Structure formats: C-alpha cells, structure tokens
Amino acid sequence: MPVISRFLGIIIVMYWNDHAPPHFHARYGDYEITVTIPDGVVEGCFPRRALNLVLEWMQLHRDELMQNWQRCQEHAPLTPIDPLE
DSSP: OOEEEEETTEEEEOOTTOOSSOEEEEEETTEEEEEETTTOOEEEEOOHHHHHHHHHHHHHTHHHHHHHHHHHHTTOOOOOOOOOO
16 A cells, blocks of 8 residues: 555555556545546545545645646656655
8 A cells, every 4th residue: 555645543545556546545544535636526435634634735736636646647656745744
C-alpha cells in the first residue's frame, strides 16, 4: 500500500496500475473513500469532519497529487506529501 500522506488518523494512498480518472484513496478507521483529483468527487463514506479535512488537504496539494498520479502510471516511486497541520 503506497502511502503518500498521514494526518489526524487519516491515511492517503495511491495504487500503481489504478484506473482513470486520476484519484487517491483515503482511509480513516473502518471508513474508505476515493477522491478524484481534478474535481474532488467523492465515492464512499467518511465521517463529515474527516471528509472535510481530506478535501482541504487535497485543495492544498492538487499539483503534487497529479504528479504522484503520473508517477503511478509510470510505476515510479511516489513522493510523500506534507500532512495537514
């Protein structure tokens, strides 16, 4: 599981060979969501507070997320992204 960030109990991951559109997965306890990077569409269920934190983090790091998405497509090592503080 290629973890790219961790903050406040939330784990952000991307997978090599994952399907389009560009997206990342977020886990929080037993919850998991998928978030598309270009438009922020969320699939899955997350507690409201944790969801808001993930979306705030995504807005701050959208360019880095897209760069990591490209690395995934090339099977290259992913770059860690700073956590939300």
